Amino acid sequence: MEKKKLVLVGNGMAGVRCIEEILKMKAEAFDITIFGSEPHPNYNRILLSTVLQGDTSIQDITLNDRAWYEKNNITLYTGETVTSIDSDRKSVHTDLGREVEYDQLILATGSEPFMLPVPGADKEGVTAFRDIKDCETMIDAAQNYKKAIVIGGGLLGLEAARGLINLGMQVDVVHLGSQLMDRQLDGTAAALLKKELEQQGMNFLMEKQTTEIIGNKRAEGVRFSDGSVANADLVVMAVGIRPNVQLARNSGIAVNRGILVNDYLETEIPDIYAVGECAEHREMVYGLVAPLYAQGKILAERITETGSSKYEGSVISTQLKVSGVDVFSAGHFMDDEHTKSVKIYDEVEGVYKKIVFRDNRVIGAVMFGEIQDGPRLFKMILEKQDVSGIPKIAVLAAPVEEAAESAVASMPENEVVCGCNGVTKGAICDAIVNQGLTSLDEVRDCTNASRSCGGCKPVVSELLEYTLGDDFKYIEQKESICSCTSLSREEVLEEIKIKNLKFVKEVMHVLDWREKEGCSKCRPALNYYLGMMNPQHEDEAASKFVNERMHANIQKDGTYSVVPRMYGGVTTAEDLRKIANVAEAYNVPMIKLTGGQRIDLLGIKKEDLPNVWAELDMPSGYAYGKTLRTVKTCVGEQFCRFGTQDSTSLGIELEKKFERLNTPHKVKMSVSACPRNCAESGIKDFGIVGVDGGFELYVGGNGGTHLRAGDLLCTVQTKEEVVTMAAAFMQYYRETAHYLERTSKWIERMGLEHVREVLFDEEGRSQLVGRIEEALSYTKEPWKEIINNKETKEKLFESLSV
């Protein structure tokens, strides 16, 4: 096939990133030409301020050296500017008279700094702060001159000012408004920032409008509208940037503030696209790297025809790169009549934090002084997390565990991040950098981190963000159910429904699984989804995890543990005797009480399992399953002098009703008879607390990997209502959770309010209850089934002997 001619105008971060994505997707399909006006290959513009501040050199910020272009057969013209586009002939012309034809054309012309149109702006010693040349001008000036003025108290201006101070200059920052960084900070944070920067030696001239640069050949000072004058040998204009749209406009491409693009980054002219700072999407022009990279990825999919993702805009976060100053802001952080906010202002330590809520969701945040919660809050903002039911102040004060996790930057390289697999921060960061990883899944597959309990996922995710960009970026990705397919859970479920798929193998075949027979991740998931959608689905032994296949818990030495059912944690002398007899007869090495009020017989050989079950003659306690494990209960009003409800009999009733039902992950319940909560109902998937005259229902609690207090779902009056609510809750969880997603994560993803809406709707609730009743009607006692089935016994429980 003949290669398509792809031309990129603009050799900067957004455009080249898009090319990198294209090379990853379809390297062979294109003949690529790149034009850049600057004489350099692609470099990290964001790091210019660190070059100025002396932390890095210009060589260090190169992103793609010339060898990279050569290696990928890209024709690169640097120091050459494209001056016109002929969209009829499909070619571009340059200032050096070159003409290059294209099949597809990407405009990534970036922005140009806005220079104040005041007299004297063209004098020597007046510069912008945008590219390597500007940076060099400033470094040169610092060697020969003493005094600088930076016009503009925004992000860029302050970074420039800090850099010039580091270079030994005296710096005045001139700002038109009354507060610094007014696009990124609110008044309080801006005031704290100003105070801090003043202590670092910056001088501020606030509410000053520049009218003239004075001097002869070289700038000597700045005159303001109030007539006052400040002296300077170097004037840096950092008053803003504007999209570079000249080329597009001259070529008849529709332009507003930026080049107008749709959700696929297409301009109005076929085969011409725009990406990055020059593009205007839904009336937004972005100047930070994360959204530009996100656009690049989507455009790459479009051009290579490998996907049809839409760009739907980005929520952005900002951090100021000035050493010693910690500032963070993200989302919608200004108050208005629809918002409410929580603020902490510690004048002693110079710490200020503000979180803005709308309709019980986090929509923005500003922080000064202490910003380690930034990634966590940014995530909440992106996910529009519902925080109803949580005291709002608690959103600010992260749980101790999470606060520690956020500090990934200061974490030592050799600190173990994934405790299960012993993977250190250093190993993860190396893999991200050296192997170009961009997703949690890739990190997991390459390093093993988060492969086991998944408890470290938030840290790995932060390490990804921390390693991938200095303005950290958040790549929103569709999560495929595993690496065997690119389909998400929702897409797979939809296909199963439409195509009426019945077997795991059939799903993998029809949906064109990359790995024909799937893996240990997708097969159990598919088996669960099939069963959830069709209660008559026959569980497939080969696609079940060992414990669920064997109906016992495998131990490190290959033996198993057996936990008989003991409804509500209540037992009898007769049952205890049976257990004791079995323990003796099979020389059980350990008898242990479980956290869920059961008795565990550990160390039983695989071959003995069916006989042990037969002799116990008790139902399976399902201590191994993705199902209802136990309903823990306190003593309750039958004996306890505080009990206000009969917790044991309610617990027994719930356990008898819901046992054996397949769920996305294990489900734990408990019933306490009074608010003393002896059965720990606050950390259960579904926890019940008896109160005088009713029951409080808590959901989404977890006492394990993801320690979380349950949310109060509602208070009901009768036992019947408890059972109905539990049934509807369980079924909604079954139908909407990802396989292996506990209710604690699920409820955070769905939002408590949403779950409430569904469960409180009478009709919806009764339908959920109807569906769970149907599913329950097909469950069978597994131990009995196996004892009575010779073939299964042979297949699963016997070993071959010679």
Add this chain to the structure above:
Amino acid sequence: MNRIEVAKLSKLPEKLGMSLKVGEHDIALFKLSNGKIKAVENRCPHKGGVLAQGMVSGEYVFCPMHDWKICTDSGEAQGPDMGCVKTYKVEVQEEKVYLCL
């Protein structure tokens, strides 16, 4: 070489492992979906997990302990894990499965 009859082909369940002890050897025997029979040491190189109880996919088995992916043909753990289990030669003749030791 010692050839030992260990099972009837029809008795081996597809995509499920069987444990087998021959003298000192602990072996996991697999009937893959393509009908081939594979035998490997029944001890994951990671922490000694019982491979016979793992999930079988193509010619790989996932250890039930910590999900290492082991190739039943070469015995090698798949990336990023490193390690190898012993493999055994298997012959099938007239519905009978033989292990070559």
